[in-house]
Each structure stands twice: as structure tokens, then as C-alpha cells.
Amino acid sequence: xxxxxxxxxxxxxxxxxxxxxxxxxxxxxxxxxxxxxxxxxxxxxxxxxxxxxxxxxxxxxxxxxxxxxxxxxxxxxxxxxxxxxxxxxxxxxxxxxxxxxxxxxxxxxxxxxxxxxxxxxxxxxxxxxxxxxxxxxxxxxxxxxxxxxxxxxxxxxxxxxxxxxxxxxxxxxxxxxxxxxxxxxxxxxxxxxxxxxxxxxxxxxxxxxxxxxxxxxxxxxxxxxxxxxxxxxxxxxxxxxxxxxxxxxxxxxxxxxxxxxxxxxxxxxxxxxxxxxxxxxxxxxxxxxxxxxxxxxxxxxxxxxxxxxxxxxxxxxx
Amino acid sequence: xxxxxxxxxxxxxxxxxxxxxxxxxxxxxxxxxxxxxxxxxxxxxxxxxxxxxxxxxxxxxxxxxxxxxxxxxxxxxxxxxxxxxxxxxxxxxxxxxxxxxxxxxxxxxxxxxxxxxxxxxxxxxxxxxxxxxxxxxxxxxxxxxxxxxxxxxxxxxxxxxxxxxxxxxxxxxxxxxxxxxxxxxxxxxxxxxxxxxxxxxxxxxxxxxxxxxxxxxxxx
Numbered sequence: 001x002x003x004x005x006x007x008x009x010x011x012x013x014x015x016x017x018x019x020x021x022x023x024x025x026x027x028x029x030x031x032x033x034x035x036x037x038x039x040x041x042x043x044x045x046x047x048x049x050x051x052x053x054x055x056x057x058x059x060x061x062x063x064x065x066x067x068x069x070x071x072x073x074x075x076x077x078x079x080x081x082x083x084x085x086x087x088x089x090x091x092x093x094x095x096x097x098x099x100x101x102x103x104x105x106x107x108x109x110x111x112x113x114x115x116x117x118x119x120x121x122x123x124x125x126x127x128x129x130x131x132x133x134x135x136x137x138x139x140x141x142x143x144x145x146x147x148x149x150x151x152x153x154x155x156x157x158x159x160x161x162x163x164x165x166x167x168x169x170x171x172x173x174x175x176x177x178x179x180x181x182x183x184x185x186x187x188x189x190x191x192x193x194x195x196x197x198x199x200x201x202x203x204x205x206x207x208x209x210x211x212x213x214x215x216x217x218x219x220x221x222x223x224x225x226x227x228x229x230x231x232x233x234x235x236x237x238x239x240x241x242x243x244x245x246x247x248x249x250x251x252x253x254x255x256x257x258x259x260x261x262x263x264x265x266x267x268x269x270x271x272x273x274x275x276x277x278x279x280x281x282x283x284x285x286x287x288x289x290x291x292x293x294x295x296x297x298x299x300x301x302x303x304x305x306x307x308x309x310x311x312x313x314x315x316x317x318x
Numbered sequence: 319x320x321x322x323x324x325x326x327x328x329x330x331x332x333x334x335x336x337x338x339x340x341x342x343x344x345x346x347x348x349x350x351x352x353x354x355x356x357x358x359x360x361x362x363x364x365x366x367x368x369x370x371x372x373x374x375x376x377x378x379x380x381x382x383x384x385x386x387x388x389x390x391x392x393x394x395x396x397x398x399x400x401x402x403x404x405x406x407x408x409x410x411x412x413x414x415x416x417x418x419x420x421x422x423x424x425x426x427x428x429x430x431x432x433x434x435x436x437x438x439x440x441x442x443x444x445x446x447x448x449x450x451x452x453x454x455x456x457x458x459x460x461x462x463x464x465x466x467x468x469x470x471x472x473x474x475x476x477x478x479x480x481x482x483x484x485x486x487x488x489x490x491x492x493x494x495x496x497x498x499x500x501x502x503x504x505x506x507x508x509x510x511x512x513x514x515x516x517x518x519x520x521x522x523x524x525x526x527x528x529x530x531x532x533x534x535x536x537x538x
């Protein structure tokens with residue numbers, strides 16, 4: 001859209017308004033945090049402050065990439081996938097003898113995003129689930145170490161599926177034909193998915209804090225309650241319906257279904273990384289984001305919501 | 319030292335070391351505030367990789383880098399003319415030849431001199447890089463060194479992950495996150511055994527906090 005700036009922003013008016021709304025929400029969060037400073041313990045306040053400051057930085061980075069345009073956004077999501085993949089390889093018990101294969105898998109990240117940049121949907125959708133699925137065990141055969149072979153094949157495949165294949169679906173939203181979504185454009189779709197996914201996490205947390213009593217999955221995540229789960233999903237579903245006609249080609253009713261899908265899938269994604277952390281006996285997957293932990297702690301829900309939302313949208317609207 | 323003399327070191331860290339360490343590798347840093355800003359001080363870290371030295375130095379801001387003096391293996395850091403020049407003049411290492419006794423005395427003198435200049439010495443008390451990221455027996459030299467200059471503190475630092483990113487004998491760097499866990503500074507007292515025990519206990523506790531170190535425990 002042309003705002004009279006010396007450059008063109010690759011955004012529709014609705015997408016720009018959506019970004020401004022997110023920034024306004026952050027302003028409210030920062031003011032609330034500042035006003036709570038005397039009522040919270042110094043540690044709790046520091047953590048809240050770090051969390052919100054990190055949100056500012058994350059939002060600034062994502063919005064900047066989205067505003068610059070498609071190529072910048074694809075590079076951004078490729079870097080995000082790389083950091084997430086590196087994080088998962090860093091916490092998994094990777095065999096030293098597999099270093100060559102690990103390096104080769106890092107090099108597959110730009111390739112996956114190259115298929116997206118070329119708008120080569122067929123390759124994008126089979127490259128990791130089919131070709132790498134067959135090539136990873138083949139690579140391990142060449143390296144020749146059979147002790148721990150099965151575990152290595154399984155964990156490397158899972159790592160690249162979640163952090164690269166799943167996350168790259170967010171980027172592919174930018175390639176969907178723009179004329180079918182005049183109101184939101186590609187950026188509108190990304191904002192809809194990412195905002196609802198992250199909002200769902202926060203909504204589940206707040207509902208759980210306010211009304212949560214009965215635990216839903218005590219063995220995996222003792223903080224999750226039925227009230228948080230149901231309250232969060234209800235809120236996300238409703239918001240999904242309300243935002244859909246404004247940012248996506250979906251109707252209100254389709255948006256409700258997309259919101260429900262995002263709410264449930266986000267919950268499962270969150271739990272999955274929780275289970276991984278429990279298995280490895282760690283609290284955070286890295287220290288990259290102050291107040292949040294690692295990248296995986298932040299995009300765990302997105303790993304599940306992105307492919308499911310993408311295919312729901314693709315089936316219903318394109 | 320003048321600004322001009324410090325410039326190559328700053329540029330080397332700004333343009334090469336910091337980007338590699340923070341962007342390609344990624345660090346999980348715990349308790350950065352415990353890192354001593356001024357000497358005389360000793361950083362005592364476990365040793366997994368030749369990258370250890372550069373990673374620990376990269377924790378310091380460019381303006382403080384000139385105070386940090388790593389003691390590093392001569393056979394690696396002085397292996398050819400280019401790396402020698404880089405190690406001695408840009409990184410500023412104190413080269414340690416692990417085979418020769420005469421050399422050890424010379425290194426000890428250089429270390430004492432560095433402490434006398436209020437510099438921060440970077441030592442690996444295990445003596446050699448261990449196998450498969452296991453803590454090796456600690457050597458007592460660090461205690462005697464710290465005692466030569468009153469007020470010298472020893473800050474234990476545990477690192478994990480670099481042994482996967484660049485193991486011994488490998489030249490291919492593979493990105494992995496690395497933990498750097500900084501402990502409380504220790505002040506060596508009268509008894510060397512007590513101090514060595516404290517250092518050992520501290521390093522073991524710090525190693526246990528590493529999040530990339532789960533290989534053994536995953537089995538049970």
C-alpha cells in the first residue's frame with residue numbers, strides 16, 4: 001500500500017491496522033507491568049518485565065520482516081527455522097559421529113525456503129516428509145554407526161519436520177494468490193495465524209490462572225487446567241471468527257472453525273514440547289529469549305497450528 | 319596500550335569471533351553478572367574444544383577485551399605462522415607448551431605478570447581437553463598462581479556443547495547451542511586441597527546446570 005513513503009509497503013490497510021492493534025496491546029501490557037511493579041515481588045516483576053520486553057523485540061523483528069516484503073519474510077522464517085533446528089539438535093542426545101549429517105540437515109533449511117520462493121508447491125510439500133525421510137537413514141548408513149541408529153533416525157526426522165517443515169507453512173501463506181484475499185493479503189494470513197496462536201497461549205494461561213482447578217494433563221504439564229484449556233479455546237475460536245473476514249478469505253463461520261483448530265492444535269504443540277523437556281529433564285530449551293526461554297518454547301504451538309491452519313485454509317478457500 | 323594497538327583485537331572479535339559465537343553457534347549464558355570485570359582474577363573453565371577460549375573471551379564487551387589473557391595450547395594456537403601471529407598479537411594468548419618443564423616455568427612467570435598488571439587470566443585447570451566432555455582431574459597450578467598475587471579470585475565456569483560443535487581433531491564447525499554457566503568467585507585460602515575440592519565441587523554443580531548436557535541421563 002502507498003502511504004506516501006519513499007518505499008512501498010507490501011501490506012493491505014487491514015494488515016497494517018492489525019499490526020497497530022498488536023503494538024497497542026503491547027503498550028497496554030508495558031503500562032500494566034509498570035503499574036504492577038510495587039505489587040509484585042522483585043523477581044516476579046523482573047520476569048514479567050523481561051517477558052514483555054522480549055515480546056516487543058519479537059514483534060518488532062517479525063513486523064519489520066513482513067513490512068519489507070516477501071523475500072525478507074522468507075529469509076526471516078528460514079533463520080527462525082535454523083535457530084529452532086539448532087536448538088532441538090542441541091538438547092537432543094546427538095551422536096558425535098552424526099555431525100556431518102547434522103550439517104547437511106542445516107543446509108536443507110535454505111533449500112526448503114527456496115522451494116517456497118519459487119512457489120513450487122509440489123516440492124515444498126514432499127521434500128522433507130518424503131525425500132529427507134528416505135535420505136536421513138541413508139545418510140546415517142553412510143556414516144556407518146549402528147548403535148542408536150533407530151533413535152537417531154526418528155529424532156532427526158522429527159526435529160526437521162517440526163522446526164523446518166511445519167514452520168515453513170507460515171511462510172507459504174505469503175505465496176498464496178493475493179487476489180483471492182484482497183482484504184488481508186499474504187501478510188494478513190500470517191498475522192491471523194501467528195496472532196491467534198500466540199494469543200491462544202496467553203488466553204489459556206490467563207483462564208487457567210483465574211479459574212483453573214482441575215488439572216488436565218498432570219503428568220506432562222502440571223500447570224495446565226481444564227478451565228485454561230476450555231476458556232482459551234473458546235476465546236480463540238470466537239476471535240478466529242471475528243478476525244477471519246477482516247484478514248483472510250474465510251467467512252465468519254469458517255473462521256470459527258479455524259480458531260477452534262488453532263486453539264486445539266496450539267494446546268497439543270505446547271504439550272508436545274513440554275513432554276520433550278520432561279524427557280530430557282530441562283526447563284527451557286535455550287536461553288535465547290529473556291523471560292521466555294528458547295525459540296522452541298515460543299513456537300511450540302506454531303509448529304502444530306501452522307500446517308493444520310494452512311491446509312484448512314487451502315482446502316476451504318483456494 | 320593505545321587505542322590503535324587494541325584495534326586489531328577489537329575488529330577481530332567484532333567481525334569474526336562474536337558473529338560466529340552468537341549467530342552461528344548461539345550461547346546459553348547463566349549468571350553473566352558473576353564474570354569479573356577487572357583483574358587480578360582467574361577464570362577457571364572446563365575444556366572441550368579449541369573454541370572454548372574464543373567463546374569465553376567473546377563474553378566480554380569489546381572495550382574490556384584487552385584485559386583478558388588466555389593461556390592456550392601452543393601446539394594448536396602456534397601451529398603455523400598465520401595462526402601464531404593471530405594468537406600472539408591479536409588474541410593475546412600466553413602460549414603453553416604442555417610437554418616442556420622449562421616452558422611451564424616461563425608460562426607461570428607470564429601469568430604472574432598478567433595478574434600483577436590486574437589482568438584477567440583464562441585457564442583450563444584440567445590441563446588438557448577431556449574426552450567426550452567429561453571433567454578431567456584438576457591440576458594444582460591454578461591454586462599456586464592465584465596465591466602469588468593477593469586478592470586474586472578464581473571464577474569457575476562450566477561449558478558444554480562446544481565439544482560437539484568443534485571436537486578435538488576436527489576442523490569442520492557444526493552449529494550447536496553451547497552452555498556457559500558462571501559460578502561464584504572463589505578466594506583461595508591456606509589449604510590447597512580445600513581449594514581444589516571447592517573448585518571441583520563448583521565445576522561439577524555448574525556442569526549439572528547445562529541444558530545441552532543430557533546424553534547420559536537420557537538413557538535411564
